[in-house]
Amino acid sequence: MDLTRRGLLAAGTVASLATACSGGRGGAAASPVPGGFVLGSVDGVTRVAQLTGPGAINDTASVLLAGADLGHMTTVGERTWFVFGDNFGIRDADAFGGTGEVWKSNCLAWTTDDDPTDGITFDGWVLDDLEQVKEVLPGDHKPNDQVGEVTKIPTQLFAVDETMYLAYMSVTHWGEPGVWETDHAGLARSTDDGQTWEILEAVTWPGESGFVQLAQVPLTVDGVDWIYLWGIPAGRFGEVSLMRVRAQPAAVEELSSYEYFAGEVDGEATWSTDLNDAVVVLDRGTAELSVLWSSHLERWLLASMLDNGSAVLYEGLSPWGPWSEPHEILTQADTPGLYAPYLCPRYVADDGRRLFFTLSIWGPYQVYWYSMDLRRTGGD
Structure with a gap:
């Protein structure tokens, strides 16, 4: 299987443990913070390290995972879950992009490793009866012809008490670099520590809506x-909304x-239960x-890509902004085929000055572990 999809992407070729790894309750400001x-x-x-595939610090071959992408993170209790997208159990050594055999749309690893400085070592995976990584939300794996579901890509995981929720998008067509179509986005639920999942049929968003791919806090x-x-x-060129x-x-x-x-x-946030009332909070x-x-900054941070090109970081004064101009993390010239920079508040160092993040690279089709340092205006 060769996925000409979100990757051919090179068209443009805190510190405390929180409930979930895209944010955290402790001290976070729900209203605009003063100052600029x-x-x-x-x-x-x-x-810092390679997390998946041949040569990685984790033995992913033992669970039949030879190539994977994404790797967004959520901490539930003492475990941080890593959620991977399309993955392949068998690949040629020189394989490029999302290709290979034993294709699964998603899989989950977990770790108790709280030292990000030397990479993250996985403690375990959700496995199937063959002791291979389990496709927890099976994709239909139909042809890439806009007729049926090609794959179910996980876009975010969060937990409420002991219940875990996995957001996904149902992809029906991979198009030009950074462009794809979806039938819908939805949620699945697990009440047994991620071992089995039930899709919540009543909780879906239209495939053309602004809530196909998510980040959560x-x-x-x-x-x-x-x-x-x-x-x-869907895709890599959309504006950001908030719910x-x-x-x-x-x-x-x-x-x-x-x-x-x-x-x-009058300076106060307004909320509506009507999806059609959602407004854009970041028009990039x-x-x-x-x-x-x-x-460290006492500000919100949003990591992504800009127009399917560079990995960037935005600073926000509230959950809905305003948001700064993008700060460049890495360019496609620096790291060809980069995408999906995912942050986690568990993985910071130096009092929040250093952030660690996963980054997918299309060429080897693997997930890597990176760090970056934040510099304040006029100081550190």
Whole structure:
């Protein structure tokens, strides 16, 4: 199978443990913080380790995983879950991009490793009866002809109490670099520590909506626990919108419980239960994304790509912005085929000045571990 999809992408060839790895409740500001932007630059970007495939610090061959991408992270208790997308169990040594045999749309690894400085060692995987990585949300694997589902790509994972939720997009066609089409986006639920999953048929968003790919942060507002979810359409050129849902299983599993950011009135955020009222909070060509609250900067950070090109970092004054101009992390010239920079608040160092992140690279079709340093304007 050769996936000419989100990758041919080279068209443009904190510190505390939180409930989930795209943010955190402790100290995060739910309203605009005073003052302006304080991030001066991103520098010191370093490849720390390879996480998947031949030559990685993890033996992924033993679970029949020879190539994978994505690797967004969520911490539940002491475990941090790594969620991978399309993966292949058998690949030629010189294989390029998403190609190979024993194709699975997704899989999950977990770790208790809390030292990001030398890479992340996986403690285990969700496995099938053959002791191979399990496709937890089976994709239909239809031809890439816009007729049926090609694959189910996981876009985010979060937890409420002991229940885990996995967001996915149902891809029906991989088009030009950074362009694809989806039938819908949805949620699946696990109540047995990720071993089995049930798709929630009543919780879906249209494939042309702005909530096909997600980033999430658990956030407490006026004593109420919420899951904030930033969304983009299918592909890598969409604008960012924002929704939220109460951090209760009954709410997460009821589509009418979701509230969409509908703008500000007299400086106050307004929310609507009507998807059509959702407004854009970041009007940049955005790809796979992650969001966290930086305790070092006391600002929000959003990592993604810009127009299917460079990996970038935005600074935000509130969950809905305003957002800064993009700070360049890596370019396609630096690292051809890069995509999907995912942050995790568990994995920071130097009092939040250094962030660690996963990064997919299309050429070898593997996931790598990187670090970057945040420099304040006029200081460190």
